[in-house]
Amino acid sequence: MGCSKWRAAVNFGQLKVQSKLSVLFTMIVLFTYLFYCLNGYCDSLPRPQQFGASPPSPSHLTDLWSSVAPSGSSSSSSSSNMSIANSFGSKKFPQAIIIGVKKGGTRALLEFLRIHPDVRAVGSEPHFFDRFYDKGLDWYRNLMPRTLDGQITMEKTPSYFITKEAPRRVFSMSRRTKLIVVVRDPVTRAVSDYTQTLTKSPGLPSFQNLAFRNITTGLIDTSWSAVRIGIYAKHLENWLRFFPLSRFLFVSGERLVSDPAGEMGRVQDFLGLKRVVTDKHFYFNQTKGFPCLKKPEGSSRPRCLGKSKGRPHPQIPSGVLLRLRDFYRPFNLKFYQMTGHNFGWD
Numbered sequence: 001m002g003c004s005k006w007r008a009a010v011n012f013g014q015l016k017v018q019s020k021l022s023v024l025f026t027m028i029v030l031f032t033y034l035f036y037c038l039n040g041y042c043d044s045l046p047r048p049q050q051f052g053a054s055p056p057s058p059s060h061l062t063d064l065w066s067s068v069a070p071s072g073s074s075s076s077s078s079s080s081n082m083s084i085a086n087s088f089g090s091k092k093f094p095q096a097i098i099i100g101v102k103k104g105g106t107r108a109l110l111e112f113l114r115i116h117p118d119v120r121a122v123g124s125e126p127h128f129f130d131r132f133y134d135k136g137l138d139w140y141r142n143l144m145p146r147t148l149d150g151q152i153t154m155e156k157t158p159s160y161f162i163t164k165e166a167p168r169r170v171f172s173m174s175r176r177t178k179l180i181v182v183v184r185d186p187v188t189r190a191v192s193d194y195t196q197t198l199t200k201s202p203g204l205p206s207f208q209n210l211a212f213r214n215i216t217t218g219l220i221d222t223s224w225s226a227v228r229i230g231i232y233a234k235h236l237e238n239w240l241r242f243f244p245l246s247r248f249l250f251v252s253g254e255r256l257v258s259d260p261a262g263e264m265g266r267v268q269d270f271l272g273l274k275r276v277v278t279d280k281h282f283y284f285n286q287t288k289g290f291p292c293l294k295k296p297e298g299s300s301r302p303r304c305l306g307k308s309k310g311r312p313h314p315q316i317p318s319g320v321l322l323r324l325r326d327f328y329r330p331f332n333l334k335f336y337q338m339t340g341h342n343f344g345w346d
């Protein structure tokens with residue numbers, strides 16, 4: 001009896017302590033809230049610099065190029081009245097995709113584009129429309145970086161251009177997708193492609209052994225991917241069954257090297273972006289013989305086109321290259337006709 005009375009008293013005491021604690025807790029919360037409000041954190045005014053200028057995305061904070069964005073200037077369009085809730089944006093399907101071609105300069109193009117504050121791009125190649133299509137569109141969208149209104153979501157996977165099913169698949173995601181193809185002289189592209197493979201597997205047969213079905217007759221092996229990728233007209237035909245020509249932009253891989261700012265002007269116009277990426281973002285490295293991106297403060301090393309220039313180039317007999325050039329000529333002419341653009345490869 002006495003014992004349970006005593007227990008009840010203890011319980012009562014605990015209750016009193018608990019209610020005191022909860023009052024204390026409520027007051028702490030209230031004071032914290034008041035403190036923050038007085039400091040201006042709970043209204044929807046633009047927040048200080050770190051969130052105002054360049055919309056943050058946790059996965060891209062370490063991205064070298066996003067920090068090149070001219071501070072303050074642009075992106076004001078969307079950020080003047082940004083609430084905390086939407087400052088991280090949402091994931092959207094890409095409105096523009098760099099669909100090709102391998103060794104054309106797609107990596108450089110994407111890195112140049114990422115300087116633009118209104119472009120957000122996936123860092124790696126998603127390979128959704130060729131390899132991972134069965135993972136579904138939700139999986140694909142989830143790979144995308146978050147964007148704010150007015151920003152463009154992009155990705156690049158150069159193998160889309162030569163994938164038979166890709167046009168239909170992209171079309172069924174959105175028929176309004178803008179398609180960018182970086183093309184380059186198919187002969188130098190093939191050599192560059194072969195050189196890259198050679199560094200990965202040094203035991204590879206010679207270029208001419210792979211390029212010809214019969215070296216005596218000069219019959220080209222069009223099943224070898226290094227050759228096949230360069231038959232641009234054939235691949236483009238496949239895409240034109242689904243998309244009108246106006247949905248494409250063909251970027252010259254050669255001009256991306258000789259006049260990066262000029263070519264970037266075309267790209268930004270095509271994407272409906274302000275021309276933010278200009279001459280002032282590039283310099284020419286005489287030693288390398290290639291344009292480089294001016295590096296942002298504190299970043300480790302400059303980014304240049306033609307990174308592979310240091311690689312040992314295989315000796316390919318000029319006769320072999322001439323034969324290959326002959327092989328491509330009719331396909332090139334057809335490609336010029338289809339695109340209405342002479343790339344000057346012959």
Ligand SMILES: *[C@@H]1O[C@H](CO)[C@@H](O)[C@H](O)[C@H]1NC(C)=O
Pocket residue numbers: 081
């Ligand atoms: C800012 O946001 C508020 C509340 O959503 C809205 O009423 C106001 O029109 C906006 N101002 C601008 C300049 O967008």
Ligand SMILES: *[C@@H]1O[C@H](CO)[C@@H](O)[C@H](O)[C@H]1NC(C)=O
Pocket residue numbers: 213214215216217
């Ligand atoms: C290459 O073509 C020549 C001439 O037609 C023929 O004699 C030879 O057997 C062919 N070689 C191969 C490996 O097919």
Ligand SMILES: *[C@@H]1O[C@H](CO)[C@@H](O)[C@H](O)[C@H]1NC(C)=O
Pocket residue numbers: 285286287288292302
């Ligand atoms: C130019 O390229 C060379 C060779 O890759 C490199 O050593 C040098 O640091 C580069 N210079 C600049 C200014 O980027």
